[in-house]
Amino acid sequence: MRFLSAVYTDVGIKKSTNQDSLLLLEAQTESENVICAVICDGMGGLAKGELASAVVIKELRRWFIEDFSDIYYSGMSDENLRLSLEGVIYNMNNRIGNFGRSLGINLGTTVVLLIIVAGKYYCLNIGDSRCYHVRSGMEQITKDQTFVQREIDMGRMTEQEALTHPKRSVLLQCVGASERTVPDFYTGTVQPNEVFMMCSDGFRHLITLDEFYEYLNPEVITDEDKMQEYLKYFTDLNKYRNEQDNISALLIKTL
Amino acid sequence: MLEIGSLVDGKYKILNKIGQGGMSVVYLAMNEKANKQWAIKEIRKDGVSNYEVVKQGLIVETDLLKKLNHPNLPSIVDVIDRDDTFLIVMDYIEGNSLSKIVKHQGALPQEDVVEWAKQLCDVLGYLHSREPAIIYRDMKPANVMLKPDGNVTLIDFGTAREFKETSVADTTCLGTRGYAAPEQFGGQGQTDARTDIYCLGATLYHLLTGHNPAEPPYEMYPIRKWNPLLSSGLEQIIAKCTQQNPEDRYQSCAELMYDLQHYKELDIESQKQYRKSWRIFVGSCVMTVMCLAGAVGCYAAQRYNVNQSHDSHMEKAEDISKSADDKEQVKEALDEYINAINVDATRVDAYHEMLKFMFNNGLNNKEIVKEYLKYFPYDNSNLKKLKKKSENSYALIMYEIGLVYFLCDDEGDEQISSRYFDELKNDELDLTGDYKKISDKAESLNAIILEKDKSEFLDKWNRIIDERKPTQLGREDKRKLNGIAEEVLKFDVKNIDFNIEISGLNNVIKPDNNIIKEKIKKTVEQIIKIYERKDFDNSDKYSDIKIMYERLNKN
Numbered sequence: 001m002r003f004l005s006a007v008y009t010d011v012g013i014k015k016s017t018n019q020d021s022l023l024l025l026e027a028q029t030e031s032e033n034v035i036c037a038v039i040c041d042g043m044g045g046l047a048k049g050e051l052a053s054a055v056v057i058k059e060l061r062r063w064f065i066e067d068f069s070d071i072y073y074s075g076m077s078d079e080n081l082r083l084s085l086e087g088v089i090y091n092m093n094n095r096i097g098n099f100g101r102s103l104g105i106n107l108g109t110t111v112v113l114l115i116i117v118a119g120k121y122y123c124l125n126i127g128d129s130r131c132y133h134v135r136s137g138m139e140q141i142t143k144d145q146t147f148v149q150r151e152i153d154m155g156r157m158t159e160q161e162a163l164t165h166p167k168r169s170v171l172l173q174c175v176g177a178s179e180r181t182v183p184d185f186y187t188g189t190v191q192p193n194e195v196f197m198m199c200s201d202g203f204r205h206l207i208t209l210d211e212f213y214e215y216l217n218p219e220v221i222t223d224e225d226k227m228q229e230y231l232k233y234f235t236d237l238n239k240y241r242n243e244q245d246n247i248s249a250l251l252i253k254t255l
Numbered sequence: 256m257l258e259i260g261s262l263v264d265g266k267y268k269i270l271n272k273i274g275q276g277g278m279s280v281v282y283l284a285m286n287e288k289a290n291k292q293w294a295i296k297e298i299r300k301d302g303v304s305n306y307e308v309v310k311q312g313l314i315v316e317t318d319l320l321k322k323l324n325h326p327n328l329p330s331i332v333d334v335i336d337r338d339d340t341f342l343i344v345m346d347y348i349e350g351n352s353l354s355k356i357v358k359h360q361g362a363l364p365q366e367d368v369v370e371w372a373k374q375l376c377d378v379l380g381y382l383h384s385r386e387p388a389i390i391y392r393d394m395k396p397a398n399v400m401l402k403p404d405g406n407v408t409l410i411d412f413g414t415a416r417e418f419k420e421t422s423v424a425d426t427t428c429l430g431t432r433g434y435a436a437p438e439q440f441g442g443q444g445q446t447d448a449r450t451d452i453y454c455l456g457a458t459l460y461h462l463l464t465g466h467n468p469a470e471p472p473y474e475m476y477p478i479r480k481w482n483p484l485l486s487s488g489l490e491q492i493i494a495k496c497t498q499q500n501p502e503d504r505y506q507s508c509a510e511l512m513y514d515l516q517h518y519k520e521l522d523i524e525s526q527k528q529y530r531k532s533w534r535i536f537v538g539s540c541v542m543t544v545m546c547l548a549g550a551v552g553c554y555a556a557q558r559y560n561v562n563q564s565h566d567s568h569m570e571k572a573e574d575i576s577k578s579a580d581d582k583e584q585v586k587e588a589l590d591e592y593i594n595a596i597n598v599d600a601t602r603v604d605a606y607h608e609m610l611k612f613m614f615n616n617g618l619n620n621k622e623i624v625k626e627y628l629k630y631f632p633y634d635n636s637n638l639k640k641l642k643k644k645s646e647n648s649y650a651l652i653m654y655e656i657g658l659v660y661f662l663c664d665d666e667g668d669e670q671i672s673s674r675y676f677d678e679l680k681n682d683e684l685d686l687t688g689d690y691k692k693i694s695d696k697a698e699s700l701n702a703i704i705l706e707k708d709k710s711e712f713l714d715k716w717n718r719i720i721d722e723r724k725p726t727q728l729g730r731e732d733k734r735k736l737n738g739i740a741e742e743v744l745k746f747d748v749k750n751i752d753f754n755i756e757i758s759g760l761n762n763v764i765k766p767d768n769n770i771i772k773e774k775i776k777k778t779v780e781q782i783i784k785i786y787e788r789k790d791f792d793n794s795d796k797y798s799d800i801k802i803m804y805e806r807l808n809k810n
Contacts, residue, residue, distance in 0.1 A: 043427065104275035108428050150473065167440040170427055172473055177428040179470050 001119065001191065002255040003035050006227035009248035010235045012202060019049035020200045020248035021057040024249050025064050029072065029183075034117045036064045037250055039129050041200040042109040043174065052109040052176045060113065068115070076117065082185050085124050089175060090181050092191050096176030108176030111183075112142055112198055116190055123186040127174045130204060133147070133188070134195035134216050138209040141186050145172045169201075193218045196252040202245030206238055216251070218253065227251045256299055256342075257282055267295060267344065283347060293332070294348070298341040312342055316342055319389070321620050327378040327408050348408050353462060354396035362465035365485055371407045372459050373515050375399065378409050379455065380508030383448040390446055394454035395434040396461055434458055435468020436500050449501040452511055456496025456504075463489070488514075488521025536629045544636050546597045568595035569605060576612050585620050588612060589627045596630075600637035603648035610655040624659065629657050646684040653679050 003006050003026060011018040019042035026035045042049030063084070071080050100107050119235070123131050125142035128149075133139040143149060147170040149210025151157035161170060173181050195218050204212075214220075215230045234246045257269050257280075267284040273294070274281035284295045299312060314336070321331045334345035342748040353371070357363060375394070383387040436453035438446055457468050457475065468474070475497050477549045478490045491515050494621045498504045505511040514521065569775065572591030579585045592609035599605075631638065631652075642649035655673035 102275070104279075106428075147473070167437070170440060172428075172471075174428040179467060182471065 001116065001190070002033055002118070004221070004224050004227060004253040004255065005035065005251060006035070006231055007248075007250040008228065008231035008235055010046070010239070010246070012243060012246050013239050014244040015246060017050055018248075019053055019109075019244045020202075021050065021053035022244045022248055022250055023057045023061055024250055025061065027069070032118065034068075034072070034115065035252060036060075036068070036113070036115045036140065037196075037198055037252060038110045038111065038113045039198050039200055039248055039250065040111050040175075041127065041129050041202075041246070041248070043107065043177075048100075048103075048105060048107040052107045055096060056092050056109050056111055056175055057214065059088060059092055063173055064115075072117070072252070078122070078187060081115075081122055085185075086183060089124075089126065089181055091176050092176065093181045097178075100176060106177050106179070108174035108206065110171065110174055110200070114196060114198060116196070116252070119190055121186075121188055121190050121196070125184045125186070126181055127171050128201050130199055130201075132197045132199075132212075132249075134197055134213065138197075138213050138216075141188070143184060144185065145171065147172060186252065191255055192254050194254050195221055197249060197251035198252075200246060202243055202247040203234065203238065203249040205245070206241040206243050207234060211237075221251070221253050227253065256280070257295070257298065257342075263295065263342065267293060269295070284344070292347045294329070296343040296345065298343075299339075310336075313341055313343075319385075321608075322445070323382075323385070325378050325381045327374050327406070328381075329408060330408060332631065347409060348402060350400045350402040352410075353399045353401055353407070353458075356401060357396055357465060362482065363462050365463065365489065367405075368404075368459060368462045369489065369515060369518065371399070371401075372455070373464075374407050374410065375455055375514065376508050376512045376515060379448075379451045380512065383451070383508060388448065389446065391451050392439065392446060392454070394451055394458050396458055399458070401512060408495065410502075414446050433467060433473075434461075436501075436598070438501060444526050447501070448507060449504050452496050452505050452508065453498075453501075455511075456493050460493050460497065463493070486518055486522050488518035491521055492518060536632060540631055540632060540635060547600065547636065565595050565598040565602060568592070568598060569608070572605075572612075573608065576608075582620060582623060585623055589623070593627070593630060596637055599794055600640040601644040603641060603645065603652065606641065606648075606652045607655070610652065610659055613659045628656065628659060647686055650679055650684050650686055693730045 005024055005026070007022050007024050009018060009020055009022055019041045021042065023036070023038040025036045027036070032111045034082075038057060042051070042053030067084055067088075068081075071084055074080075090155050096107065096109075098116050110129045111124065112127075112129040112131050115123040116123045121133075121141075123141050125131070126145060128144040128146050129142075130144070141232050147167045148157060148162035148165050149174060152159060152162055157165065175181055190198035195216055197212070198218055215233065218240070221227055221230070231249050231251060234249065238247050257263065259269055259271065261269050261282065263269060266286050266288060268287055269284050270292075271283040272280060273283045280297045280299065282295045282297065284293045285291070286293060298309065314334070317331055317334050321334070324330060329346035329348055329551060331343055331345045333342075335342040335344065353363075379391060379394070382391055391409070394409075398409060398411045400410050402408060434454050434457040436446070436450045436451060452777065458480060460475050462468050464478050467482060475493075478485050478493055479487065492511070492525050494513065495514075496504055505514070568591050572588050572595060575584055575591060576588040579588050589612070592605055594610070595602075595605040596609070609627075611780065613627070638649065638652065641652060653675050657672040657679075660672035
């Protein structure tokens with residue numbers, strides 16, 4: 001399987017730093033191409049959020065290059081991949097947590113990771129960054145680990161209430177600021193001519209799924225220039241609609 | 256940054272760095288002249304983006320704090336304003352933070368926590384009563400120091416509160432804000448004294464249960480869910496502190512303090528409620544005894560009449576019970592049985608027929624059955640009379656009462672039935688013939704109740720069903736499997752010879768996967784165990800299941 005891809009990130013209109021970090025790596029093996037994409041949305045009072053997201057991105061980059069290839073060549077299984085990733089996240093959580101404690105500050109980051117290998121996708125999620133599978137519609141792969149999402153799941157809140165709830169930006173967990181993290185893990189099959197869109201929450205708050213689908217469906221996305229262009233278009237649209245957060249997204253199209 | 260060993264303001268020698276906060280560093284310092292240790296908090300210019308604003312806030316705040324004087328607060332003795340830094344000199348608090356202690360020791364002893372809670376409640380009340388009121392807003396175990404003398408001190412009080420608030424647009428993580436009250440998230444609602452009460456409740460919850468409210472399951476359950484031995488009064492107090500709506504919480508620290516000082520009485524209060532039903536129950540016994548006393552008075556002269564009266568009540572009861580199809584008739588029949596028992600408490604037939612009737616109507620008229628079961632406490636004097644006459648009969652009736660409770664199957668009923676079964680065992684009755692089996696049966700049922708075999712068994716069963724792919728297992732099959740499992744468990748209890756579709760079970764279980772096969776085998780073993788424990792030596796189902804088990808072993 002081959003891929004087209006594009007990334008875009010913007011500090012936005014309000015914040016002074018961009019605390020989002022992105023990673024996009026494509027590896028070539030004897031038989032296929034493997035792609036690994038990550039978005040981290042950092043948080044932390046004293047402009048240290050970008051540190052947390054950058055550290056996780058860096059570590060996941062190392063993981064993909066070193067550990068993942070080991071897993072790949074020693075016969076991949078869902079279980080091995082999952083265990084290895086959980087290990088990385090566990091270590092990162094401890095490392096960032098200890099760093100924060102030593103300075104007496106709180107910092108952390110969300111993580112959404114997508115790997116496409118051998119006709120399957122593997123997706124890991126902590127926090128409220130998202131991954132969408134775009135085929136005949138926008139299918140949200142990840143479920144937000146947020147306070148409001150959990151209230152909705154428990155039937156104690158409606159989607160409408162969640163939009164304006166004072167706790168809407170409270171995450172249940174994140175890497176670095178939680179005592180322990182429990183990542184969600186998703187897998188599924190991938191066909192050629194499909195699109196994956198990953199984004200930080202700033203990219204999606206003010207744009208509807210229909211709007212996204214109009215520009216991100218596999219028929220419209222034909223080359224990398226277009227992909228880049230559309231990401232920029234949505235970023236500008238977000239700013240125009242007064243989004244306050246950092247804005248980041250990436251696109252992958254399978255061929 | 257202050258240098259270790261340097262002298263500040265001509266009197267404080269900086270000894271050591273002992274802590275670091277978001278925009279401040281805390282040092283241990285020594286006033287060498289007075290030979291006393293102090294903590295010095297340094298607000299660093301480079302630590303905050305809007306230093307001047309922060310500093311102005313700090314000056315106002317520390318001026319305020321300097322006026323405070325409370326045994327559970329560190330006092331501020333000096334404020335040093337230098338060009339590059341702002342220093343606050345305050346009491347040095349020796350000890351560990353409660354967050355550290357609860358992390359290492361898990362849940363902490365109730366008595367200690369209540370003692371600390373009183374002190375914290377006192378200090379919060381003191382702060383709230385200042386003019387203007389001071390709201391602490393950041394009560395959490397990490398901000399409470401436990402001193403070597405066992406008292407607690409609220410720390411981290413020097414930082415200006417305005418700068419602690421995070422704006423809504425910023426994403427935050429529960430891990431850092433787990434103790435915060437709902438109104439502290441976002442602009443909605445004003446924070447006030449009740450905010451501190453919420454945070455104190457969340458803090459106590461963590462200390463008592465060892466479960467951080469900011470970690471999965473991200474929710475505060477009643478504390479006795481984690482440890483049933485904790486005080487129910489304390490449970491009520493914490494639940495009231497941590498209500499979502501400030502209106503529903505304690506409205507002031509004084510209210511909370513009163514309850515903390517009387518939490519043991521709250522315990523008694525709840526026990527009273529618990530016992531209310533027991534008293535009604537005892538009341539009805541007394542009435543029964545009184546009726547009996549009347550009956551006994553006439554006993555000698557009226558034996559003939561008694562027998563006749565007993566029989567007529569029984570006849571009436573049986574007549575009604577045959578056609579009883581509404582609640583009133585069921586009650587009427589049961590009343591007649593009770594009358595019959597009251598007339599002659601030594602004859603087993605009335606009890607037996609009544610309980611049998613209860614069996615058959617137990618599921619349709621549960622409330623009525625339960626109401627009438629109250630006529631039979633284990634120390635019921637009628638039952639005692641029966642026991643005196645025949646221990647065999649007594650054993651049978653006790654067993655049957657236990658079964659009816661078991662059948663009712665509401666929360667707590669199983670425990671009650673278990674107590675009846677226990678009574679049988681403890682009494683060391685001298686049983687003869689078939690009656691010998693009764694106490695064994697009671698014991699095996701008791702084992703099921705106590706070991707929670709039932710739910711465990713059903714859990715396992717459901718897990719197997721879940722692990723099979725939906726395509727392999729139709730809804731009808733699931734229903735059947737569940738049905739069988741439940742029937743197997745109720746077999747003895749219902750005393751009905753039902754027919755399990757064992758062939759259905761055979762059809763469903765054609766394992767194509769070794770793991771699933773193993774699991775099914777284990778479950779079937781479990782069924783067999785339950786059967787064996789229940790003495791179903793001549794049960795057809797038992798042999799069917801054994802055959803199936805052998806087949807599973809072969810495949």
